[in-house]
Amino acid sequence: MAAVEPVREFARRLASPPGRDPSVDTLRGLACLLVVLYHVRGGGPTDGLRLDRGNPWSYLVDSLVYLRMPLFSFLSGYVYALRPLRERWPRFAQGKARRLLVPMLVVGTAFALVRRAAGVADGGEQTPWYLWHVVPVAHFWFLEAVFWVFLLVGLADRFRLLERWTAVVPLIGLAVLADAFVPSPTNVLALRDALFLLPFFLSGVAAHRFGWRTAPRPARAAVVAAALLLALWSQLGLQGVVARVPERHDAVAALLGVTACLSLLLVRRSWRPLAVLGGFSFTVYTCHVFGTSAARLVLERVGASSVTLNVLVGLLAGIAAGVLVELVARRSAWARALVLGGRWPRRGAGGAPRPASSPAS
Template sequence: MRGIACLLLVAYHVIGNDSSGLRLPAGSVYRTVNDALAYVRMPLFTFLSGLVYALRPLSMDSVATFLEGKAKRLLIPFVCVGLLFTVVQCMVPGANSRLPWEVIPATLIWPNAHFWFLPALFLIFMLTVALESYGLLSRPLGALAVFAASCFFFQFHNGAVGVFSWNRALYLLPFFLAGIIAKRFDVRWTAALLLIALLAPFWQIKIGVVASAALLALTPKVRPLARIGLYSYTIYLFHVFGTAGARIVLQDVGISSTLVMFLLGTAAGIALPIALHRALQNVPYLNRAFLGLRSNKNSIRMPATEIIQQP
């Protein structure tokens, strides 16, 4: 499932919209499919984050350690990779968009590009600590009530990315909670979750939760996708360097085929982050700054029980 989520995300940034990616017309097949999958991409990523959390949940006697770990895992790469991306975007000819140099520091407060996901997820983990401390996620009815409340607050997520992505946290929260419920409780409560999602007045919630639950139930084991999924966090952080780089190079050499640019851009968006992960995973300080790894030993070769804790 993480491999599928990675492919959907990378393909999205290859195709882009009116002002990014390949800049295809709105009526093209690529744009139509890309736009339709908007209700699945980030909901699936966030659903998986909730599911992974439920596999090894917070222990209330180690709250400080839990939050410290999430801050190092999410916020250090948010600063380091986010600033690197914004600076490179300003310097490289052919970039689709760029910010004025003087506003770059502000991206640490109002996140740039896809990096809004990282502080938003950290805010969700902070909220999860509060919910767990009151036992609101420990029983099915309580968890479903919290999910229903998150569906109500979902309506406030629209507009520009807010300070530290607070409004995007409202967007992600229902899907994170859905992942917890689907893993923590039996199928009867998952059915109740789906019913609440279908009754929610937002198509994003209906489609995102149902699609994620369906993939959880129906997706077979596919080894190549599983291998990609191991690097899902690094792919999220660095895929745009591969997709944008491939597009710029292909355009410079005169290749204009949409299919070729899509396939090579997607391949680059997957391959470059994997190569970076393997190069940096055992390099002190850099592995923490750019991969969010805990130590030199915390590499892609770590035990599966450790790998699965990564968001």
């Protein structure tokens, strides 16, 4: 019976939980797909499948890079606005540290150890182990960076600085300009990446807090038109017609990310497979690389050279790895705390640990 419990848990996820917006979960699922696909392709010439930039799959990844991490950050802000700071800020900070930094340290360090054992270098050099997470480890930079964003936005909410759209919109513009022009020689503790995420997170907060989905039609039409024009400009850059738009720390890329996220939020469509995947977004993000790397090694061993086969198998393996980790981790109070960022287990009267609560979104 214990062996089928993860299957039952997965079946329960097929039904939309009460109080959740399936269209938002669908967007979270889409963000998961974009992240996994990016790491299947590889973020650099020595990562992933090492595809030529002219390959159609590689071109697709490059086209969607302006939406990938902005969408994750935008949805984090949107979900935060559903349950904003209502407690003392230190308690809020402690909860976010448990939810984000503990899994970063546990899963991220495990990933760094595996990568070190495989002889994979970081940017051409081996980062000393004692600097792991001081210098962000691979994709775990997002957990560290969004932690700082949560703290900053929570503090602003504490002093009621984000209650009017006339204050938030200029702040988003200021964050875009700061990300574009502040020098970024180092990225200690992912602080520079936090500045990259900030405008998208604030946009997500504003989208929920000020009713973006019911905003005046001219405003919505203008944002959608801007997103389409900026997307066209990015495509011209990929084709070499104009200068290529940088992936990060660029005002055009940031505005494209903000307007694209706002446009997607207007769709209000849900698709059950993506909505279910969105429910596993945390572990899919943290653990998908274990699945994508394993799939690539197996396919290389059996001599499967089809790029499309490698992409699709890697995509499925990355998703499966994240889903499986969460289903298994939820069966243990300590695993929920260490891997999922749940509450630390407490001992009951009989000495048995109490179940940890589910991690907050």
